[in-house]
Amino acid sequence: MEPALQAPSVSKRLLRRIRSFWGHFSAQGKEIWTAYKEGDAKTRASFVVMGFGNLARGQLLKGLFYLVFEIGFFLFQILFGARYLKDLATLGTNQQGRVWDEAAQIYRRVLGDNSMLILLFSVVTLATIVPFVVIWRANIKSALLAQKQVEKGVKLNTFWQDCKTLLDGRFHITLLSLPMLTLTLFTVLPIIFMVLIAFTNFDKTHQPPGNLFTWVGVHNIADVFWGSAVKSRTFFGIFGWTMVWAVLATFSNYILGMILALIINKKGIRLKKMWRTLFVVTIAIPQFVSLMLVSRMLTDTGIVNVILQKIGLISSPIPFLTETGLARASVVIVNLWVGIPFTMLMTTGILMNIPADLYESASIDGAGPVRSFFSITLPYMLFITTPYLITTFVGNINNFNVIYLISAGNPLSLDYFQGGKTDLLVTWLYKLTVNEQNYSLASTIGIFIFLIVASISLVVYNLTGSTRKEDQFQ
Amino acid sequence: MKKTLSILLTLALLIGLASVSLADAITLKVWGAQDDQELLVQLAEEFKAANPENEWNITFGVVGEPDARARVLEDPIAAADVFAFSNDQLVDLVNADALYEVTRNVDAIKAANSAGSVATATLKGALYGYPMTADNGYFLYYDKSVLTEEDVQSLDGILAKAEAAGKKMFMDVSNGWYIASFFLGAGCTLDLDENGKQICDFNSERGVLAGEAIRAFTASPAFLTGDDSVLQGGMGDTICAGVSGTWNAEAMKEKLGDNYAAVKLPTFTMGGEQVQMGSFLGTKLVGVNTQTAFPVEAMMLAEYLTSEEAQLARFLKRGLGPSNINAAMSDAVKADIALAALAAQSAFGVSQNVGGAYWGPAEAFGLALENHSDADMQGLLDQLVEQATAE
Numbered sequence: 108m109e110p111a112l113q114a115p116s117v118s119k120r121l122l123r124r125i126r127s128f129w130g131h132f133s134a135q136g137k138e139i140w141t142a143y144k145e146g147d148a149k150t151r152a153s154f155v156v157m158g159f160g161n162l163a164r165g166q167l168l169k170g171l172f173y174l175v176f177e178i179g180f181f182l183f184q185i186l187f188g189a190r191y192l193k194d195l196a197t198l199g200t201n202q203q204g205r206v207w208d209e210a211a212q213i214y215r216r217v218l219g220d221n222s223m224l225i226l227l228f229s230v231v232t233l234a235t236i237v238p239f240v241v242i243w244r245a246n247i248k249s250a251l252l253a254q255k256q257v258e259k260g261v262k263l264n265t266f267w268q269d270c271k272t273l274l275d276g277r278f279h280i281t282l283l284s285l286p287m288l289t290l291t292l293f294t295v296l297p298i299i300f301m302v303l304i305a306f307t308n309f310d311k312t313h314q315p316p317g318n319l320f321t322w323v324g325v326h327n328i329a330d331v332f333w334g335s336a337v338k339s340r341t342f343f344g345i346f347g348w349t350m351v352w353a354v355l356a357t358f359s360n361y362i363l364g365m366i367l368a369l370i371i372n373k374k375g376i377r378l379k380k381m382w383r384t385l386f387v388v389t390i391a392i393p394q395f396v397s398l399m400l401v402s403r404m405l406t407d408t409g410i411v412n413v414i415l416q417k418i419g420l421i422s423s424p425i426p427f428l429t430e431t432g433l434a435r436a437s438v439v440i441v442n443l444w445v446g447i448p449f450t451m452l453m454t455t456g457i458l459m460n461i462p463a464d465l466y467e468s469a470s471i472d473g474a475g476p477v478r479s480f481f482s483i484t485l486p487y488m489l490f491i492t493t494p495y496l497i498t499t500f501v502g503n504i505n506n507f508n509v510i511y512l513i514s515a516g517n518p519l520s521l522d523y524f525q526g527g528k529t530d531l532l533v534t535w536l537y538k539l540t541v542n543e544q545n546y547s548l549a550s551t552i553g554i555f556i557f558l559i560v561a562s563i564s565l566v567v568y569n570l571t572g573s574t575r576k577e578d579q580f581q
Numbered sequence: 582m583k584k585t586l587s588i589l590l591t592l593a594l595l596i597g598l599a600s601v602s603l604a605d606a607i608t609l610k611v612w613g614a615q616d617d618q619e620l621l622v623q624l625a626e627e628f629k630a631a632n633p634e635n636e637w638n639i640t641f642g643v644v645g646e647p648d649a650r651a652r653v654l655e656d657p658i659a660a661a662d663v664f665a666f667s668n669d670q671l672v673d674l675v676n677a678d679a680l681y682e683v684t685r686n687v688d689a690i691k692a693a694n695s696a697g698s699v700a701t702a703t704l705k706g707a708l709y710g711y712p713m714t715a716d717n718g719y720f721l722y723y724d725k726s727v728l729t730e731e732d733v734q735s736l737d738g739i740l741a742k743a744e745a746a747g748k749k750m751f752m753d754v755s756n757g758w759y760i761a762s763f764f765l766g767a768g769c770t771l772d773l774d775e776n777g778k779q780i781c782d783f784n785s786e787r788g789v790l791a792g793e794a795i796r797a798f799t800a801s802p803a804f805l806t807g808d809d810s811v812l813q814g815g816m817g818d819t820i821c822a823g824v825s826g827t828w829n830a831e832a833m834k835e836k837l838g839d840n841y842a843a844v845k846l847p848t849f850t851m852g853g854e855q856v857q858m859g860s861f862l863g864t865k866l867v868g869v870n871t872q873t874a875f876p877v878e879a880m881m882l883a884e885y886l887t888s889e890e891a892q893l894a895r896f897l898k899r900g901l902g903p904s905n906i907n908a909a910m911s912d913a914v915k916a917d918i919a920l921a922a923l924a925a926q927s928a929f930g931v932s933q934n935v936g937g938a939y940w941g942p943a944e945a946f947g948l949a950l951e952n953h954s955d956a957d958m959q960g961l962l963d964q965l966v967e968q969a970t971a972e
Contacts, residue, residue: 139805147946203678203721203871206829211685212684212685213681213682213683213684213685213876213878213880214682214684215876216678216681216871216872216876247585261813261867289614310653311673311676311677311937312676312677314657314677315657315678316657316658316872317657317677317679317871318676318677318679335968337968337971359623390847406807407805407806407807408809408811408814423802426951426952427951429755429951430952447964456877502684517948518943518945518948518952519755519941519945519948520945520948520963521943521945521946521949521961521965521968523941523945524968524971525941526941527945541651542651542941543937543938544651544654544655
């Protein structure tokens with residue numbers, strides 16, 4: 108393989124991608140500028156009155172579609188959006204009040220502004236600008252196209268002909284618009300909303316509709332890093348443990364699962380299928396059932412401690428889940444139970460795929476089993492399974508189930524802000540939201556989890572042999 | 582045939598729609614514990630019968646008292662109109678303006694319920710909840726075959742007997758609710774100031790002494806911690822005494838049989854003196870959500886669900902101790918051993934004005950002692966207070 112064909116480094120590739128992204132935007136801008144320069148009065152009018160160019164040239168339905176869309180958009184902005192957008196800067200100033208109702212003998216509540224709804228609908232309103240710009244651009248292009256076709260004397264497409272292209276030349280639009288729409292509505296918009304919450308003081312003392320919350324800038328981010336000693340101590344403590352956990356959980360399962368598969372695969376081991384099946388049976392029990400059972404078994408009066416005490420090995424219960432070090436060891440070890448069978452299954456398949464002649468020639472050259480493992484098996488495995496390792500690693504950073512069901516993040520610590528010593532960032536986030544209603548802090552943590560996970564996966568994935576030397580797969 | 586069928590179906594649909602949108606039906610959602618559902622339905626039926634002038638549409642949801650605060654604050658608009666909650670959640674709910682003040686028949690309600698239970702529902706002079714039960718507190722269950730009435734007077738007495746007999750004394754020290762009993766007994770303050778900010782002086786001189794007493798308690802070989810299941814499993818077997826509340830009364834009765842007994846909490850040794858353990862006066866309250874569309878009707882229902890008859894029914898059906906004075910004076914309630922012990926303990930009870938930030942650090946503190954931490958007590962308590970009073 109020529110070295111010149113080696114993939115460029117990660118940073119270069121990233122830079123190139125960013126450049127092409129912006130290049131795309133500036134090209135769009137240029138296109139519209141050209142349309143303005145080349146357009147006649149009718150086309151230029153489409154810049155303001157959408158569909159004018161099409162209407163003026165007889166494409167009635169198409170022109171009307173654009174016009175109605177524009178009117179609808181502005182009506183929506185004025186009748187619906189403006190109500191919320193006007194309060195976006197403050198997120199509401201009018202707190203829920205109460206007045207004495209003599210007849211009913213109660214303090215009637217006078218509804219105030221609802222900061223959450225203001226933020227939510229502002230995001231929705233602002234988001235509608237994106238499809239507007241897209242359609243506005245399509246309208247200009249369509250006006251220019253109509254102008255040029257008229258100049259050339261080509262007969263213009265009828266509305267039906269345009270519609271038909273959606274099943275043919277522009278079929279990708281037909282196929283992708285629904286997924287894109289749902290993706291935007293159910294994923295992108297909620298994410299934007301959640302990210303914005305990180306810049307507010309939305310917590311249980313600022314809970315709508317009873318109270319208002321407002322923008323606090325980067326206060327929460329500052330808190331996490333340096334502003335509040337206990338919060339940053341908690342964040343970095345939990346972040347450190349999250350990383351340690353992710354490494355331990357990923358590689359312990361990977362290596363032990365592979366060793367198990369190797370043992371079962373070894374020549375001379377009888378009843379291979381039975382052993383495999385036995386381990387796979389553990390998958391058949393739902394993960395959460397095993398985890399909750401083990402969690403009960405490890406309590407002070409759980410079966411493990413009781414048996415150990417009854418046979419006289421220990422005099423007082425071992426604090427499996429209540430002492431920091433032991434609790435951390437416990438979650439890692441229990442995680443083996445749910446992880447090893449999967450690794451074993453997957454590696455078994457790959458191991459059987461390694462050409463036997465590699466091992467034969469190695470043994471002829473005098474390599475022992477250890478040498479062939481490190482020189483043949485492991486490189487082969489790593490080459491194929493690195494993407495899997497990355498997904499597992501990232502999955503472990505956010506492994507809510509295992510931690511929450513075994514230890515619930517406990518033991519709690521006085522060093523930490525509402526967190527425990529086996530808490531991962533994601534379980535801490537859960538506690539902050541559900542027990543503490545500290546949504547803004549939780550949202551901040553959520554952003555960091557995303558940044559950590561995204562950067563780790565991007566960088567590692569780009570560095571791996573599987574992507575860089577795709578073509579070199581033996 | 583098909584035509585007729587489709588017309589019939591359309592008609593059925595129309596009738597269905599009409600019945601749903603029947604004018605002026607008062608729609609109320611009620612949240613209560615799983616075990617209360619049957620009783621709630623029965624009480625609601627009685628309530629409807631007693632108020633025939635309105636069309637009622639009352640629905641029920643299962644949200645236990647301990648979860649009410651979290652579930653209501655999650656989305657107050659979607660939450661129930663009338664819901665039951667433990668009084669420790671009162672502060673957070675009022676701060677979020679999620680509770681209506683009780684202003685209708687307020688004098689009658691205050692007069693009908695015990696002063697202690699009314700105090701737990703009162704904040705800054707206003708009553709925010711309808712007292713429903715007055716049994717959300719703890720006391721001591723013990724095994725008469727191991728401990729005498731004399732022994733259970735002091736913690737030292739219990740521990741000495743238990744150690745000698747190779748038995749355990751159960752208390753969930755890694756729980757802010759229980760562990761507070763030492764500090765409250767020592768005279769420490771856990772309260773809210775007029776701005777709703779938490780005050781806590783567990784790190785005072787007497788607090789440190791109380792902390793050392795807890796450390797000594799957890800160091801005893803007879804000390805046992807855990808959750809309710811531990812107590813339920815071990816009482817009468819390895820456990821001879823345990824601190825818990827009325828919700829475990831049935832289980833204790835069953836495990837101990839004739840040896841079943843309950844008393845107020847013992848005294849403990851603090852810097853050489855004997856100090857009575859304190860406790861929280863815990864009640865369960867019914868609240869009316871400020872987001873309800875029918876506040877007056879919701880209040881009528883809440884008042885009915887906590888009336889004397891309803892509380893008596895709740896005692897007979899669920900064994901929950903009434904806060905209503907007349908109901909509490911009934912012979913059936915008086916004969917209840919657990920409720921009698923609770924009543925005796927309530928003389929040393931403190932109204933539970935505690936915000937949400939206290940519980941996590943308090944649990945962490947208890948856990949440190951359970952794990953026999955040898956850290957400086959003043960330092961531990963300083964951390965506890967700092968976190969519990971954090972904004």
